[in-house]
Amino acid sequence: MEPTPSGSDLFQPWTLGPLRLRNRMIRSGCFEGMCPDGRPSEALREHHRAVARGGVAMTTVAYCAVHPDGRSYATEMWMRPEIVPALREMTDAIHREGCAASLQIGHCGGFSDPRVTGTRGLAPSRFFVTYRLGFAREAGAEDLARPEEDFATTTRLAREAGFDAVEVHGGHGYLLSQFLSPWSNRRLDDLGGPLANRVRWPARVVARVREAAGPAMAVLVKMNLDDGFPGGQRAQEAPAIARAFAEAGADGVVLSGGFTSRTPFYMLRGDLPVREMVQNEPSPLRRLGLSLFGRLLVPVHPYQDAFFLEGGLPVVQESPVPVILVGGIHRREDMTRGRALGYAAFALGRPTIRDPEFPSRLARGEVDHSDCDRCNRCVAAMDGGGVRCVTRDLEGR
Ligand SMILES: Cc1cc2nc3c(=O)[nH]c(=O)nc-3n(C[C@H](O)[C@H](O)[C@H](O)COP(=O)(O)O)c2cc1C
Structure with a gap:
């Protein structure tokens, strides 16, 4: 690919752990809703083939649960040997486009959906999940050995399936992030309390993943700069968290924010697609709750470009491994500025849902920003037939 017209190294190859990537743009993990059973x-394979063809250096296949009880949607993938051949077809298709493949692996913990899993969500401490209208279950020390093992097994299977990287979901209020957050982790043992304790179990999981990945596969950790509410994990703790993940063997961290069960739109910013969310909610009670109280239950955060860029600079300065920035990276100028400030690469979600060709168009100098309008109806769509740009559908393109 040609260098960008602005002269930055955005479109030059670079090294991430054991990987050589063709440029500095990565498709951010965006749950696709394309895994029935x-x-x-x-559909999932073709979705990622299109994203790979559109020019990113690596595409992240989103949310693969390490165990069936770590899901909050029935259409969320969960790892087992039977699905490895289908995953292999997908990684082959991605590689044929000259693109690397990453698999986001995680566990929803306390906000796992009992309607999907048949059991209450496992969490560091008991907490109330408003939109589930139920409590999470506090994990005893004996409950934690299994998810550790599940992360390792999932990584081994991902490697067998041809993935170049795994991205451990350590942010967004998922299980690892529930341990990091003082709001959801009120444990009195050596896994709760000061940050050195709260990070202990998440770092142990990353170390297990590192061991299972072997030397040829990259290990990334998606982590929060900030949970986005008082009492949650705040930005001051993020540099130490990045360091702990690096010491546990991560090759890079992906910096985001927000807590799914409290501040789900903090990681997105922009409109709240209440009407579409109501349409896709199968439970009549929750449908009613959402339509009456959706705007009260889900805090709205106005969109702004590159919304974690400034706040994440202390992480960039202190992290021993490359920091990949995500969140509102919709303009070339923010990537150029981010590079100058030390970010290694940029993960793009909605711009590549809106137009998988966006990175190639940027590289060719045809555009300098995404025309995504942050209506966020793509978020509702992932639960209503599969992620797509609803605005583009309506435009008939
Ligand atoms: C439809 C949709 C689904 C998402 N699903 C996930 C997910 O499964 N895992 C995750 O870490 N982030 C998920 N996100 C968040 C994105 O990875 C990203 O952090 C966020 O969209 C901000 O980046 P953007 O402005 O480039 O879209 C999702 C975002 C969207 C729009």
Whole structure:
């Protein structure tokens, strides 16, 4: 690919752990809703083939649960040997486009959906999940050995399936992030309390993943700069968290924010697609709750470009491994500025849902920003037939 017209190194190859990536743009993990019965479908493969063809250096296949009880949607993938051949077809398709493949692996912890898993969500401490209208279950020390093992097994299977990287979901209020957050982790043992304790179990999981990944696969950790509410994990703790993950063997961290069960739109910013969310909610009670109280239950955060860029600079300065920035990276100028400030690369979600070709168009100098309008109806769509740009559908393109 040609260097960008602005002259930055955005479109030059670079090294991330054991990987050589063709440029500094990565498709951010965006749950696709394309795994009926938790199995990757043809639609998922074609979705990522298109993203890979559109020019990113690596595409992240989103949310693969390490165990069936770590899911909050029935269409979320969960890892087992039977799905490896279908995953292999997908990684082959991605590689044929000259693109690397990453698998986001995680566990929803306390906000796992009992309607999907048949059990209450496992969490560091008991907490109330408003939109589930139920409590999470506090994990005893004996409950934690299994998820550790599940993360390792999932990584081994991902490697077998041809993935170049795994991205451990350590942010957004998922299980690892529930341990990091003082709001959801009120444990009195050596896994709760000061940050050195709260990070202990998440770092142990990353170390297990590192061991299972072997030397040829990259290990990334998506982590929060900030949970986005008082009492949650704040930005001052983020540099130490990045260091702990690096010491546990991560090759890079992906910096985001927000807590799914409290501040789900903090990681997105922009409009709240209440009407579409109501339409896709199967439970009549929750549908009613959402339509009456959706705007009260889900805090709205106005969109702004590159919304974690400034706040994340202390992480960039202190992290021993490359920091990949995500969140509102919709303009070339923010990537150029981010590079100058030390970010290694940029993960793009909505711009590549809106237009998978966006990175190539940037590289060719045809555009300098995404025309995504942050209506966030793509978020509702992931639960209503599969992620797509609803605005583009309506425009008939
Ligand atoms: C439809 C949709 C689904 C998402 N699903 C996930 C997910 O499964 N895992 C995750 O870490 N982030 C998820 N996100 C958040 C994105 O990875 C990203 O952090 C966020 O969209 C901000 O980046 P953007 O401004 O480039 O879209 C999702 C975002 C969207 C729009």
